[in-house]
Amino acid sequence: MFNSTSGIQESAALIPAATLSKAVLIVRELKTSQKTGATYLDIELRLVGGNYEGRRVYDMIMNPFCQLASDGGKKMGILALTRICEAVGIFKVGDEASYGRYEGRGIHDVINDIENQTVAVKLKIEKGEDGRADRNKVSEWLTPNPLSGGAHKSWVELHTGTPNPAARATAFTQNPVSQNGDTPAWLNGPGKDPF
DSSP, X not given: OOOTTTTOOOOOOOOOTTOEEEEEEEEEEEEEOTTTOOEEEEEEEEEESXXXXXXXXXXXXXXXXXXXXOHXXXXXXXXXXXXXXXXXXXXXXXXXXXXXTTTTOOHHHHHHHHTTOEEEEEEEEEXXXXXXXXXXXXXXXXXXXXXXXXXXXXXXXXXXXXXXXXXXXXXXXXXXXXXXXXXXXGGTSOOXXXX
């Protein structure tokens, strides 16, 4: 009945890499990096539907409003938040004016809008380091924006159930915000947040 291993909980098997899923996005906290002082969103994704209903994936999104964030971190944050806002209908694909929603505002406004919304993701397996086990992370945020290449193709595949080999493009193939690499207008104005 009882033995030295009866109190050890088995960990759930990892979700296979390249799995597409809908998920409810929960912002657990706006955290500050001890290394750089930059802020980021600590997020939880609760998978919805399919074989992995109810499973949770934890990840982070850099705060593109944060002045201490690196240029690369800001670009990754812009990409992720743009695709999330497109997926939940805050930004309307084809209506450029809708992308101005956060001009002069800050990250807390974005968090309030995306909290508990259903997004779409492609997952990966991140190899563990320093004794940490392997874990699932977001490989790509999916979007209804056709300018987003593989992220859009995977969106279509997830929503229609039609496998599309071209949807397996690498993450971040194109910037859905701007084809010329400019920072979106909603990040140029002064934000309310001190970050």
